[in-house]
Amino acid sequence: MEHESFTHMFHEHPLSLIPYSSQNRFYEYWCYGCWRNILPGDATYGCSRGCGSLTLFHKECMEMPREIVHPIHPSHPLTLHDSRYGLQMCAVCEGYVYGLGYRCSQGGCDGLCIHMGCADDVLNDKKEKEPIMKHPSHPHELRFSKKTRWCPFPCDACGATEKGDSYTCIVCDYCIHESCALLPLSKDFPHHQHALSLAFSPPREYIQYEFDCGICSTTLPLRRWVYHCPLCRYVVHLNCATSTLVDNDNGDANAIDGDEKEATKFPIAVEDMYEEMIRPFVKRQKEQILIRHNDCDNHNISGKYSFSNHPHHLLTFTTFSSASSSSSSSHDHYKRDEDGFENIPRWELICDGCMLPIHEKKQTNDGDGYETGYMSCDECKYFLHLSCFNLPLEIPSLPIHPLKDHSLMLRSAGKLTHWIQCGVCDNCSTNGLYYSCTYEDCGFNIDIKCASLPNIIKHAAHPRHNYLKLVTKVNIYEFVFCVNCHRNKFSRKAHFKCNSCRISVCGDCVMLPAKNNHRLENHLLSLTYDTCVNRPGEFYCSSCERHMDPRSWMYHCRDCDQSFHPDCFPATSGWYRNIKFGTEHVISSIHDHPLRFQIITNKKRCDQCHEDSYDKPGFQCGSCFFVMCKYCGLKHMADVNADEAI
Secondary structure (H helix, E strand, C coil): CCCCCEEECCEEEEEEECCCHHHCCCCCCEECCCCCECCCCCCEEEECCCCCCCCEEEHHHHCCCCEEEECCEEEEEEEEEECCCCCCEECCCCCECCCEEEECCCCCCCCCEEECCCCHHHCCCCCCCCCCEECCCCCCEEEEECCCCCCCEECCCCCCEECCCEEEECCCCCEEEHHHHCCCCEECCCCCCCCEEEECCCCHHHHHCCCECCCCCCECCCCCCEEEECCCCEEEEHHHHHCCCCCCCCCHHHCCCHHHHHCEEECCCHHHHHHHHHHHHHHHHCCCCCCCCCCCCCHHHHCEEECCCCCCCEEEEEEHHHHHHCCCCHHHHCCCCHHHCCCCCCCCEECCCCCCEECCCCCCCCCCCCCCEEEECCCCCCEECHHHHCCCCEECCECCECCCCCCEEEEECCCCCCCEECCCCCCEECCCEEEEECCCCCCCEEEHHHHCCCCEEEECCCCCCCCEEECCCCCCCCEEECCCCCCEEECCCCEEEECCCCCEEEHHHHCCCCEECCCCCCCCEEEECCCCCCCCCCCECCCCCCECCCCCCEEEECCCCEEECHHHCCCCCCCCCCCCCCCEECCCCCCCCCEEEEECCCCCECCCCCCECCCCEEEEECCCCCEEEHHHHHHHHHHHHHHHHC
């Protein structure tokens, strides 16, 4: 069937439907009209002449009228205008206007401009004439047409183009199906626990935060009717809400086979990440563990074991029982400190490989080969999980990085001097182990936790379908959008995608811990995905006080109604989650007391350069209020090392 073509004032050629445009990266991945992302399932139109234009329009954006009258500026009509450079502010929502917008061209109005999405509530405001039926969706009265439209027509309510009875405005070009005109303003549906209210265009908040339909997970149009729950911010297309079809989402596309039966459940608590991810990864890569808990060799206790990724090379196996019985052990001096507002108890050691806590796992009857100790350096405060000590030195490939001839080599980041960025979660690491690609000019690095990600996961944020699978296809032109952070990711950036719908979760969001603790709260906060359920109103972060996207993941406490961005926990779920804090450094040329490397919490500005250093890594004195940002501290440490070398 040949699709109909349309003309548009901003392109010289007719525009026609572009199938699978979201997967064809010869086109832009955003709509030129509303400037929202084009995602799978969106009806999009582009040039039908193959002229080389990359511009795409949502169908609804393409049908927007050229001129409107808006109540915020009733004195002059507003004309459709190209605002591609985003130099003007919307007079309604005060955001920058990109793509197409409506602007007043009359002198003296200073080019007043509004978004497309901020104009949809007045698009049908025309002159009033003789009515037959009054409907709350339209200012004019409508006339019933008994099968007089024998050609298909687009319904202004649901957007479907079909023949049939309709209610039509004789004043303007407004027409809706009879079935749509008779829909109740409020009704209970099996899709949601509360009654849903009918809205004749998506409320502005849903457009601003790019809400998707709660049933089909596709984009909401600017002008069509929707059913929504104001209490929970749950919104669905008209057709999705009224459909009587049985949901077969758990069919063949999401069938259980092979490794899916052992899919790892996410999110994972920090204290469980080692057992759930690191140990299984080492077992998959390396059949045997060098030091076993049931080995009777005395070297397991007092022997030295070589480890090439540590400057002192030799490590000692330390049992948990011997470590706990030695009160004078140097281990007691290196524990995660509460000043860094971490959610890890003080008595736990931190592994210098994966940056996760080292603690004894109680023996169980499942025969999992639990570990009775860890590796440590006698010359410095360096500790490793037993499995991290047994990480393979070289891996031919990983599903996350499945390129030919791109093997991965185990390396160690320098102590504060060598900062690397993980290619999966995009977070920094400066004192842990990581894998680096050996292929020339590749530059791919991955920290140990991300390297341990399984191929198939279950995620609590997407309970509707069973599994999310790691996307390993390499296509530099393909973009995907994370359901949480909404950032577009190249397919070479690891993400997990549902086979039954378009939901994807990027590597950064997958690695968010299940719980977090903020210094402003005295209890743990859970990572939540449906915070707006039964909770109307605005959300503001209790740390940075910024307005929060109500559909984004956040750490939230329902009892005290406190919410936090994940990035507002910089050391556990933010940019610096892969860094081991707590090391002490003496820089006598700058300060008399030892300085601890941690997240700065007791002062806003660095005492050296006076730049803002609050909630960022730096050097803080435990005896006074002296703080120094990371850059100043590293500079002075380098000067001290240079003097010692001379």
